[in-house]
Amino acid sequence: MQRFEPIYHASATVTTTGGGRWWKRHGLPVRPRPYPGEWAYGYLVRVAEANGYESPRALWRGLGPRRTGSISSVRYALRLSPAEWSFLSGPWPRFCRVEQVLAEGLARSDYCHDHLRWCPHCLAERGFLQARWLIKLCVACPEHGCYLRDTCAVCHQYQRPERAALDRCLCGASLIGIPAERVAEDELRLQLAFQGALAGQAQEGAPSLSVAAWITLFHRVAAFDVERETRSGQTPGLHRLDRAIVVNRQLASLLAAWPSGFHRCLGDLQRRAEPSFSLVRTFGRLYRWLYRDFEGDEFAFLRDAFEDYLREHWWGLLCRRNRRLGTRPPGSRKTAQAIAAAAGTTPARVRQLHLAGWVEGDIAAQPSGRRTWSFPASQVEPLATLIADGLTLKDAAAYLRLPKHRVRELITTGMIKPLLSTEGHGAATWLISRHQLDDLGRAYSARQALVTKEEPPDCVPLVQILKAWRLEAGAFAALLHALQSGVLTPIATRDMGNTVLGGLLLPRKEVQAWLAHWRESNGRGYSITDAAGILGIKAQVAYHLVRCGLLESTSSPLTQVRRVSRDGIAKFEAHYISLMEIAKRSGTSPKQALHRLQIHPVAGPSIDGCRQYFYLRSDVEHLLDQPLQTQESGNAEP
Numbered sequence: 252m253q254r255f256e257p258i259y260h261a262s263a264t265v266t267t268t269g270g271g272r273w274w275k276r277h278g279l280p281v282r283p284r285p286y287p288g289e290w291a292y293g294y295l296v297r298v299a300e301a302n303g304y305e306s307p308r309a310l311w312r313g314l315g316p317r318r319t320g321s322i323s324s325v326r327y328a329l330r331l332s333p334a335e336w337s338f339l340s341g342p343w344p345r346f347c348r349v350e351q352v353l354a355e356g357l358a359r360s361d362y363c364h365d366h367l368r369w370c371p372h373c374l375a376e377r378g379f380l381q382a383r384w385l386i387k388l389c390v391a392c393p394e395h396g397c398y399l400r401d402t403c404a405v406c407h408q409y410q411r412p413e414r415a416a417l418d419r420c421l422c423g424a425s426l427i428g429i430p431a432e433r434v435a436e437d438e439l440r441l442q443l444a445f446q447g448a449l450a451g452q453a454q455e456g457a458p459s460l461s462v463a464a465w466i467t468l469f470h471r472v473a474a475f476d477v478e479r480e481t482r483s484g485q486t487p488g489l490h491r492l493d494r495a496i497v498v499n500r501q502l503a504s505l506l507a508a509w510p511s512g513f514h515r516c517l518g519d520l521q522r523r524a525e526p527s528f529s530l531v532r533t534f535g536r537l538y539r540w541l542y543r544d545f546e547g548d549e550f551a552f553l554r555d556a557f558e559d560y561l562r563e564h565w566w567g568l569l570c571r572r573n574r575r576l577g578t579r580p581p582g583s584r585k586t587a588q589a590i591a592a593a594a595g596t597t598p599a600r601v602r603q604l605h606l607a608g609w610v611e612g613d614i615a616a617q618p619s620g621r622r623t624w625s626f627p628a629s630q631v632e633p634l635a636t637l638i639a640d641g642l643t644l645k646d647a648a649a650y651l652r653l654p655k656h657r658v659r660e661l662i663t664t665g666m667i668k669p670l671l672s673t674e675g676h677g678a679a680t681w682l683i684s685r686h687q688l689d690d691l692g693r694a695y696s697a698r699q700a701l702v703t704k705e706e707p708p709d710c711v712p713l714v715q716i717l718k719a720w721r722l723e724a725g726a727f728a729a730l731l732h733a734l735q736s737g738v739l740t741p742i743a744t745r746d747m748g749n750t751v752l753g754g755l756l757l758p759r760k761e762v763q764a765w766l767a768h769w770r771e772s773n774g775r776g777y778s779i780t781d782a783a784g785i786l787g788i789k790a791q792v793a794y795h796l797v798r799c800g801l802l803e804s805t806s807s808p809l810t811q812v813r814r815v816s817r818d819g820i821a822k823f824e825a826h827y828i829s830l831m832e833i834a835k836r837s838g839t840s841p842k843q844a845l846h847r848l849q850i851h852p853v854a855g856p857s858i859d860g861c862r863q864y865f866y867l868r869s870d871v872e873h874l875l876d877q878p879l880q881t882q883e884s885g886n887a888e889p
Contacts, residue, residue: 279314282329286379291339291352292412293380298329306413308346322349341382344412354386354449356462363387363490367410368399374418375427383449387489388469390496391442397431401492404429438503445469458506464549471540472505473498510556517560528567528615528623542575566613568625584625594634600671600678601626601634607676610634641670642688644681650688652714652753657727658683664728666691692752694735709760710742714753716762721778721812729769730762739765776805776814785820788829788863795861801827801854827853828871830864836875848874 281301285294295307304310314328326336340352342362351359368384370392383389384399391398402409405424418427434442444457445465453459460468473486488494505512517534524533531538545553558576561569568584569576587598594601602624605612610633612626647667648655661667671682717727733739734755742756770776777785782802783793796802803819806812830852834844845864850871855864 279328285331285335285338286377287338288381288383289339290341290380290382290385291343292341293382293417294339295344296412296414296417297379300416307344308413311347339382341385354383354462357386357466361386361388361466363401365409365411366401366490366492367412368401368492369410369417369426370395370397370399371427371429371431372397378417380417383446386449387495388466388499389442389446390492390499391434391439392431393439393443393446395431396434396439398434398496399492400426400429400431435500435503437507438499441499441503441506458549458552460549464547467544469498469502471544472502474536475501509552510559513553513556514560514564517557518564521564521566526566526613526615528625530561530565530567533567566625567615567623583628585628585631587624587626590626590628590631590634593631594638596634596638600638600682603671603676603678604634604637604682607671609637609670637670637682637684640685641682642685644683647681647683647685647688650685650751651692652751654717657717660727661691661731666728666731688752709758710756711759711762712753713755713757716757717753720766722766723770723812723814725773726766726769730766733765770814771817776816777820779804779813779815782815782820786823792861792863795859796823796854796865799854799859799861801865826868827865828868830855830866833866833871833875 279298279302281298283294283297283301292307295310299305299307299310302310304313311325314324325331340354342351342353342359342364343349344364353359353362363385367380368389369380370384372395373381373392389399403420403422403424403426406420406422408420408422410420410426414421419425440454440457444454444460447454447457448460448462448465470486473489486498489498505516517537520534520537524535527533541550541554541557561576562583565584568586585593587601591598591601601610601612604610605624605626610626610630612624612630615623615625617623642650644655644658648658651658658667662669662672667683667687669681669683671678671680673679673681713730716722716730722730730739734741734757739757739761742758767777767781779793779797780790783790786793793802797804797813797815802815802823804813804815806814830841830845833848834841837844839847841864848866848871850866852858852864852866854861856862858864
């Protein structure tokens with residue numbers, strides 16, 4: 252409700268004849284009283300509306316000399332006491348040409364001049380515009396917890412003060428019946444802190460800043476989204492309420508749960524920036540603002556939070572060249588040389604482990620092309636553990652009691668994953684985890700079958716199989732898979748502890764049977780000794796047949812081991828027959844069969860030094876399964 256003073260000279264007509272001299276003598280007919288904190292321009296609008304003037308400008312011209320007005324004439328016409336006059340604040344319109352009454356710490360540019368803002372609830376209850384609503388960065392009413400308004404809900408036009416009405420738009424729509432949007436809790440707390448600073452009241456749980464400091468902070472946050480700063484330091488567009496609400500929301504998010512919101516903002520800046528150990532290049536204008544625009548004790552909390560973030564998350568090094576940083580504990584980053592010395596290794600080894608993904612670190616390329624490295628101090632202990640646990644390829648082979656090429660085979664098949672390799676990581680020496688080798692040995696020794704006898708059965712160590720059995724490519728890995736799946740079971744005695752991989756005891760006959768089956772299943776053929784067993788001849792004879800080409804074989808270019816395929820064995824049996832088999836099928840001895848046969852053998856002691864005689868099956872096929880006496884009588888002359 253508007254407050255009015257009793258009307259004097261009510262019979263007088265509302266004219267401005269004589270330059271307003273009548274009002275100077277008798278005062279305005281209707282004299283609304285100002286409210287504490289009322290906007291001066293809004294007060295003129297109320298007075299003009301109450302006295303029938305079409306605009307505040309027409310009222311002002313009617314109260315004072317021609318084309319200008321004066322404070323004294325206005326105060327006299329409205330009969331305002333000094334106390335009531337002090338209630339009015341905010342920028343006066345330019346046509347008044349009087350001294351501005353602004354809040355401490357604010358400039359004229361911090362106010363809206365051509366756009367009105369209001370709280371629909373407050374305007375409906377009290378009927379006047381508060382001066383603080385016209386501050387660009389005031390976007391909410393703390394009393395009702397809602398956003399202010401600056402447009403009509405019907406025509407969506409911005410409301411301007413050059414008219415004599417506060418509660419109605421030019422289109423006729425009401426400005427006090429507009430539904431107001433609720434403000435989020437963190438944004439409302441920020442507005443309470445800022446408007447509390449305007450009233451000289453500190454808000455608990457909020458930064459204790461002056462009005463000027465709050466304005467600077469708002470403008471710097473608004474400049475985050477602006478590509479280039481203006482020379483005046485002001486952010487364009489803040490007179491529009493929607494833009495000011497966005498800035499308020501950004502600052503509220505920055506100050507929420509301090510300093511986690513600020514640290515989150517710094518993390519986003521650091522992730523978007525190119526990797527560089529320069530604070531200026533990484534954080535850009537923010538770094539300059541913190542140590543130039545945010546000087547003084549008021550903004551110490553910002554600088555402290557920034558330096559706390561650097562000590563924990565900065566990927567570069569903090570040293571004496573960062574002169575702007577306070578004299579606080581150094582950062583948690585180390586150079587490659589420093590972390591290598593602390594872990595007992597070399598800088599090259601540290602860099603290799605980082606490139607392999609075992610050590611956290613950051614790399615920044617300098618403009619000269621040189622690369623700079625930094626590592627968290629927390630990586631010293633994991634790095635020292637890796638170095639102490641690491642073995643070279645030679646040491647790993649000795650630890651497992653295996654040849655080096657067998658360890659390489661385990662690496663190739665993926666059963667051992669080295670920390671560093673000479674092929675993939677460019678290291679001069681291998682680095683293999685001892686802990687991983689222990690796990691590998693335990694994985695197989697855990698399946699050992701305990702033998703209660705004093706003497707174990709016929710068994711052979713795994714390393715002996717690898718050295719003497721001439722396994723072809725892939726057989727070693729397949730053997731380990733058979734051990735892991737339980738197809739083969741290692742043997743252990745009571746007095747044996749944890750056995751390394753090369754020392755596993757395996758049952759000889761089971762491994763031979765498995766190996767023969769694996770070779771047959773994979774088309775790998777037989778060894779010459781196994782082929783001799785299938786043919787029923789001695790191994791020495793089989794080797795001679797292979798050398799003279801009667802028994803076909805193949806050799807691997809990697810292992811230089813000759814193998815006999817099943818087709819080769821079948822072809823040999825189809826083309827050749829031994830003297831022993833001829834004698835057995837003829838029912839005589841090999842010596843008598845050799846003496847009575849009149850066929851030249853293809854191999855034998857008197858032919859090429861072979862320990863057994865062999866014939867072409869086609870030459871003796873018609874003589875088989877017949878007694879040699881019959882053969883002789885058939886060959887005798889009549």
